[in-house]
Amino acid sequence: MEQTIPSEVPARSTFAVIWPWLLAISVAMASIAMALLLVRPLDGLFLVVPIGILALLALVVGFFPSLVSLVLSTVGFGWYWFVGSSGDEPPGVVFPYVFRLVTFFVTGTIVILVMSSERRARRRAQDERWLAEQMRLEAERAAMAARASLAALHESEERHRALAEALSEADRRKDEFLAILSHELRNPLAPVRNSLYVLGRAAPGSEQAKRAERVIERQIVHMTRLIDDLLDVTRISRGKIHLQHGPIELCELVHRAVEDLRSVFEQGGVTLSVELPDGPVWVNGDGTRLAQIVGNLLHNAAKFTDRGGRVQVVVSLAEGGRTCIRVSDTGMGIAPELLPHLFHPFTQADRTLTRSRGGLGLGLSLVKGLVALHGGDVRAESEGPGRGATFTIELPVREPAAPSGAASVGREEHRCGRILVIEDNADAAASLAEALAVGRRNVHVEVAHSGPEGIEKAGSFDPEVILCDLGLPGMNGYEVAQALRADPTHRDRILIALTGYASPEDRKLSRAAGFDRHLAKPLDLKTLDRLLAELCDSVRPAGRASAA
Known part of the structure; x- marks a missing residue:
């Protein structure tokens, strides 16, 4: 902040310098006129009026204008007594007039000096007060600037501290994610390697060989899913994922997704039920991505629901021309402090390498991104750990366009020689x-x-x-x-x-x-x-x- 300390009293304007002299001359003339009119009636008291005026003049305008007025007044009196009179006074009478003029001039000079000194003292005190006030104001401004600088410095330190904490947290989460990613990608390799060992020693077509083949296929699907989730989350965050919109019958899509994953629930000992409306429900969306959304929620429910639990999928129509897909489970539930962060990438309740549920924590983040691209909303509800969870997706309902035709059923055989x-x-x-x-x-x-x-x-x-x-x-x-x-x-x-x-x-x-x-x-x-x-x-x- 730029600060300016005054080094002198502000300069007076040209008019401020001239007007005291003009006033002095005017007052002097008025004094002479008054003295001439009153000289005879007041005789010896005629000096009182001009001396008083000179004192007031010296106090108001200073020494030099008052001195000029005194000189002019003395000349005026002398002219009247010695030049303008009839000259019939006896010679002995002239001396008293001279004495009066000298007395008037000396008295006027003393009065002017005294009153000018008083004026200078007042001006000096006024200037000192003005300078003190300016210095006080400058000190206040400097203090305010210092306080503002300290506040800005404190704010900057807080920002740097918050940034350092954010960078530290990001670095910690990066290390944690890389460790989890390494763990999750290595996990399927162990059963694949074991199954290859079995295939190398089991008789072709035997039950052992078939079990090994099924293990390899499941692990490949699992690894593919992990990698696809990583890529999809990256594409969504960068706005590089594009949907192929078209009329989709939601009940059929949900039914297919449930049937595709029913074996997963059966292997985990979890009961899976579906409740669909009587009529078709059409939405305008990307069938592949909508199936991915439902599949992710079902995988999530299967992963966090223990044996003997239940998972229910409900499709219904909501108010405002929207349709709901609700996936509820009786699983491990969600802690209240985790709910606001549940749809953030890499968020999991168990963040240690010894966790039993597996996964990268990308499924729900992917669901949120894909639902948003469809113009919908997703929310999670849970009464707490051990109380299960409910995920609700709302999508806008669309009147279906006439389908271009049923999708052709692909055949296993082809004629490519x-x-x-x-x-x-x-x-x-x-x-x-x-x-x-x-x-x-x-x-x-x-x-x-x-x-x-x-x-x-x-x-x-x-x-x-x-x-x-x-x-x-x-x-x-x-x-x-x-x-x-x-x-x-x-x-x-x-x-x-x-x-x-x-x-x-x-x-x-x-x-x-x-x-x-x-x-x-x-x-x-x-x-x-x-x-x-x-x-x-x-x-x-x-x-x-x-x-x-």
Whole structure:
């Protein structure tokens, strides 16, 4: 703050300097006139009036204007007595007039000096008071500035302390999340490794081998779910997830989701019941994402409900043109302090590595983000630990558009005779080729481990379908697709991108490069079979189809 300490009394204006002199001259003239009029009647007392006026003048305007007035008054009196009189006074009478003039001048001078000194003393006291007041004001301003600076410093320290605490908490949560992520990703590897050991020693087709296969399949589904949740939460937080809206019959969707997960509840000894309205309930949304929302809530209920518990799913119509999906359980419940943070990423009641429930704490955060994208709301209610929990989703009801037709049922079998797999990971390529050919005598699969090798084999093998990884070393999958589309002999081949990159931007890039479909790893072979049946058993589409 800039501070200014006055170094002198404020300067007077030009008018303030001139007016005392003008006043002095005017008063002097008035004094002379009054003295001349009163000289005869008052005689010796005629000095009282001009001396009093001179005293007042000296007190008001100062020494020099009053002195000028005194001189002018003395000259005026002398002119009247010695020049303006008739001159008939005897010579002895002149001396008293001279004495009077001298007395008047000396007395006036003394009075002027005294009153001017008084005036200067008053001005000095006034200036000192003004300067003291200014210094007091400046001191107050300086104190206020100091207090403001201290307050700003304290506020800045508080902000820095809060920021440091937030950074420390973020760092702690990051370390905790990485530890949990490592734990959750390692967990499925143990049963997979054990099952592979069993498969290597059990007789093919035996009950032991079948159990090992089911274990591997379940663990792969579990790992895929963890990774998909991570990717989806990241996409939602960055606004990079896009919905494919369409008319969805909610009761059918919920029924399918419940049936898909019923075995999970049966294995956990949890009773699952569903209550649906009599008529259809239509919403406008993305069927895949809505099924993901319901599936996440059901998984959450199954995970936190112990054996012998109950889970109920209810679909109903609410007020204001909205529909409700309510998932209630009799499980472990939710602590009141956890409820406000329940839908934050990585939030879990048990945050230790020894927790028995597993998971990354992403499911409910993902539910909230997807519900918000559908224009809906989600809330959680619980009476406390051990009292169960209820999750309620509200979605806007939409009048259904006429469905474009029932979805075609995909077939396990297809008529794609020659398939080329371009994949740099030898194990992934070999296992995919074997999975595509197993049990199908009419299917022949070739494998290439690089882009140039894939283009060369496409020329010699003449495949109907080419499955190509995008992350190939050297010549990547996009460049392979562009090269194949540029060759007239391969322009009409079916190209399917296989990749771990599954964002909408990645799908757009693959479609622009010439791929017909875009499938994310790890690949669901049943989905691939249905896709091949759709593509190989239909007429070649004109232009590139949308990414799956």
